[in-house]
Amino acid sequence: MSVFSDRVARLRKERKLTQMELAEALEFSRQTVSNWEKGKIEPSVGVLLKIAEYFGITTDFLLGNEAYTTQYEGKYKQEGFYWGSKINRLAREVLRLIPPERPLRLLEVGCGEGQAAVFFARNGYHVTAFDIAASGLAKGRKLAKAAGVHVDFFQVDLLHHDLVNDYDVIYSTDVLEYVPPKKREQLLRSFRDHTTVGGLNVLDTFVEKSFIDVAPDWEHSKEFYWQTGELFSHYRENWKFELCEETIFDCDSGGMPHQHCMDMIIARRMT
Ligand SMILES: C[S@@+](CC[C@H](N)C(=O)[O-])C[C@H]1O[C@@H](n2cnc3c(N)ncnc32)[C@H](O)[C@@H]1O
Structure with missing residues (x-):
């Protein structure tokens, strides 16, 4: 699927439109909208302009030349650190399980305001x-500078x-729920393939539970719950679990108390 297919589908779902409703608004057939979303047809420049005007975005955005951002773009612009200053337990476990006694390369995916990244660099x-979110990266760069370390943000x-x-x-941490189910296998395969032997994948994600309400700050068109055990199932054969856990905890992100269920793993590549 092209970036265009993905973005047009995401924009439509964000506005809670059916393919038929979008097709009518843009004066195309439902089949055309479906074909855009399946990547079966690429739109002409004129059509791109029409779609961009309708959604109030740029054609660059539709083509992927501008990043698709999250609610955090605005949140990270505020004073202080949205996620507080506590270092995640998983980050401390990394230090314990694979201390940098030789040069070690670490990639943080979805680093937010960069606190864990700077912690690792320190x-x-x-x-x-x-x-x-560009605003989070800007904070991370400042934090790294203040700590006198380099992070490639x-x-x-x-x-x-x-x-x-x-x-x-x-x-x-707290990012994989932004990965739609259909894209999970491909993404986690790339994580596994790009990990050195003896290296770690340290991941967590939110899991759906019938007895826990959806979090008040959940981004419905962008976030997708995982199923219990789903994350674990991507690590078999030549991977060993150093940690594999499901936990329920209280959270007050956005100033509203709620609960989450989270699956987390630290998996080590053995061969
Ligand atoms: C809940 S925050 C967690 C931030 C950080 N990992 C932490 O634990 O504090 C989710 C982060 O994922 C980022 N994110 C969401 N979707 C993303 C995407 N498609 N590509 C890159 N980052 C993304 C958000 O911008 C946000 O910073």
């Missing part, structure tokens, strides 16, 4: 970190980014 890892949409290098650690 502890001696060579850190690369990306997020879609860059902005990219993880759904449209191919990993090139290999890493000793791929670390991502």
Whole structure:
């Protein structure tokens, strides 16, 4: 699927439109909209302009030349650190399980405001970190500068980014729920393939539970619950679990108390 297909489908769902409703608004057939979303036809420049005008976005955005951002773009622009200053338990586990006694490369996926990335850099890892929210990256760069460390921060949409290098650690917390079910196998395969032997994948994600309400700040058209055990099932054969856990915890992100169920893993590549 092209970036265009993905974005037109996401924009339509965000506005809660059916394919028929979008087709009528743009004066095309429902089949044409369906074909755009399936990547079966690429629109002409004129059609791109029409779609962009309708959604109030740019053609560059539709073509993927501008990043698709999240609610955090605005949140990270506020004073202070939206996620507080506490370092995640999984980050501490990385230090314990794979200490940087030799040069180790660590990739953080969806690094937010960069606190974990800077924590790793301060502890001696060579850190690369990306997020879609430019405002978070700007904070991360400042934090790294203040700490006197280097982190290679860059902005990219993880759904449209191919990993090139290999890493000793791929670390991502509270991000995988932004990956739609159909894209999970491909993304996690790329994490596995780009991990060195002996290296770690350190991941967590939110899991659906019938007895837990959807979080008040859930981004409905962008976030998708995982199923219990689904994350674990991507790590078999030559992977060993250093940690594999499901937990329920209280959260007050957005100032509204709620609960989450989370699956987390630390998996080590054995061969
Ligand atoms: C809940 S926050 C977690 C931030 C950080 N990992 C942490 O644990 O504090 C989710 C992060 O994922 C980022 N994100 C969501 N979708 C993304 C995408 N498609 N590509 C890159 N980053 C994305 C958001 O911008 C946000 O910073």
